Amino acid sequence: MLNFAPTQEQEEIRQLAQSLAMEQVRPQGRSAEQQGDISPALMKTLTQTGLTTPFPEEYGGSGVVEAVTYTLIAEELGFGDGALAMNIIGSLMGPLTVLLAGDKSQQQHYITPFSDASRGHLQRGSLGFAERTGGYYVTEISATIRTEGEQYILNGSKRDVIHGGQSSPRVVLVRLEGTSGTGGLCALMVPLDIAGARVSLDEGKLGLIAAPSAAYTFENAPVSATCMLGQPGGSGVLRAAALYNILRAGVACGTARAALDYAMDYARGRIAFGRPIVSYQGIAFMVAEMAMKLDAARLLTWRAATSWDRGTGCETLVQEGEAAQYQAIKIAKSATIDAIQILGGAGFIQDHPAEMWMRNAAAME
């Protein structure tokens, strides 16, 4: 039955995430960009709230991830700062993929460290999805593995893997040679000190600078069969891929909302020709457009998240996640660009975060 209201509990979690986003995340956006990473202190605060450990309690987590709830959290984090949000979610997708695709002992081994009270906040995971040859679409994954004795031979590339240089688990999405579409997708944990693997840390990035990332190239790289999470071609991998897209969409909605909110404040206070600039339709209509398109993209994202929680078939789910991230990033880009326009010259100056948000949105694709 149609319903557009989060539950009471989700609303409380959202509010908690929002206050953390405003009080802790937003103020550190610029400095994190200068540092090129999240500060351990901030990560510690977030970890203590349980927001960054959506794992089963048996692995020390705060309760197993639900897509709708976590989409709300992702939007709030993105509202705080898109790059820090991607830093957090990029890391989280490592253990979450292990949770969704891996077996019990892999889960125990790779997830538990994230919940550790004293060191969990220093732990980083990663999920390599997009490649040199495509974007965040399962059908565009062309890195392949083939079996050779007790090993897999890995070929292909990954780009923009957040925390990809220093993570454990370091998961990459690949496909069994000869498969296409959503068939044969696997999640493989890759050590980087193997023959045929090349890692390069991303430098001089346009945006998402506070989310350090790396790119990989694999040429006939041998990977032990024990690195496979669960069964090759299982539905858990597709659910992980869909979840990543849904959460990226959540962050993008948050980024768009941040831009909208910031531009609204500015447009209210800025006087030109004796009137607040928002009293001119050229500005008012731009704001109305931003708000309308953001709501549209958020609803699309929520729909994908509800499908994830309901266990909708993977084919549909993957598509819904892809549509959500595409539309949400689209509005994140246009809203941040328009926010700068509304700020005028000030938008171009780094005293205001709008330009950083525009770079972040553009770097999500």
Add this chain to the structure above:
Amino acid sequence: MIDFTLSELQQAARDYAHQVALEEMRPISLECDRTEKIPDSFMWNMQRRFWAGAAGQARTQAQEGEEKQDNILSILSQEEMAWGDAALSTAIPGPGLAAPPILSQGTPEQQAKFLGPYMDGQLHWGALALTEPGIGSDVAGMSTTAVLEGDEWVLNGHKHYITNGARSDLVVTFATIDKSLGREGIRPFVVPRGTPGFVVGRIEEKMGLRASQTAELIFENCRIPKDHLLSGRESSKKAGFKAAMGTLDATRPMVGALAVGIARAAHEKTCQWVQEELPKGFSVYKRREIELELDEMGQELEMARFLVWRAAWMADRRIPNSKEASMCKAYAGGLVMKVTSAGVRISAPGENSESRQFLQKWFRDAKVFDIFEGTAQIQRLVIARRLFPEVDIP
């Protein structure tokens, strides 16, 4: 809990309307568009299907259930109807746009008196008259007047572009009782057909929605009983204007749903055209490009539908929704133009097939969705004013 799935009742209402659209509307759609006429048989079929049929039952059931959902049920069927034919949807017998102001501003006695006759199994229509030759968007500036003389209101003025204006049993007509009061002076009056001094002027010829009747109405010393003024619920001075605007909060999602219905029809037809009618030798690259464009429009279609659903859901829950109602109307109105014009462009290389005739008709129908029930610009104004309640955005 956030949920995008339909309940059984909601699904049933939607399926029923789809069946009606498929069986009753599509087959006569092109012909009605050409002739600007709708056969009586269609009217009677609609009358039967909607008052005796499952939709009628669904409505009663919904009223008995604990959660109110008449807005949701109505937009679900509106989308299907417009998928069938938007012009024919506007002609379905019933009180139509006259109902919302009567329901929101009429006393229980007025509701029974004015809406009761619609249940008698005969063909009846209703209309809402705001627009005048001199004003459209700026409703508050209307110049039709109403003066109380003894026990009667005397109406004078001129309305135009009124949907079903010539066939309606009742026209809820907005008029000012005192021009110096501006919007505060505006009141809704129920004017029955046949009242002396109430005459129908020209019937417009239009680019689209051609089978929908759009009429000019003239009031010349038109006398109606005192109790035909709808102001029962609220004694506030704003009642009249609020009634007009409150009506729009309920009807904009419906217009949005109609736009989504046409957009969906055009999207489906274009996809089908690419599958079945693409001329031999068509460039594969171009085809791929078209498919990507259609994919993206498919996503936008879903977003438009969700915006409509949300606005209607809010209306059912009595959550103030003017911003959201305007958002869904603006988004859907823009989208239906985008999708239908793409359909015409994409199918341009083809033969003059029936699919292309439908696409061209829907393209002509679509444009009005950026215009009536508040133009694209007015929707953006409403949204902006809601976002900035403290700023005067003229």
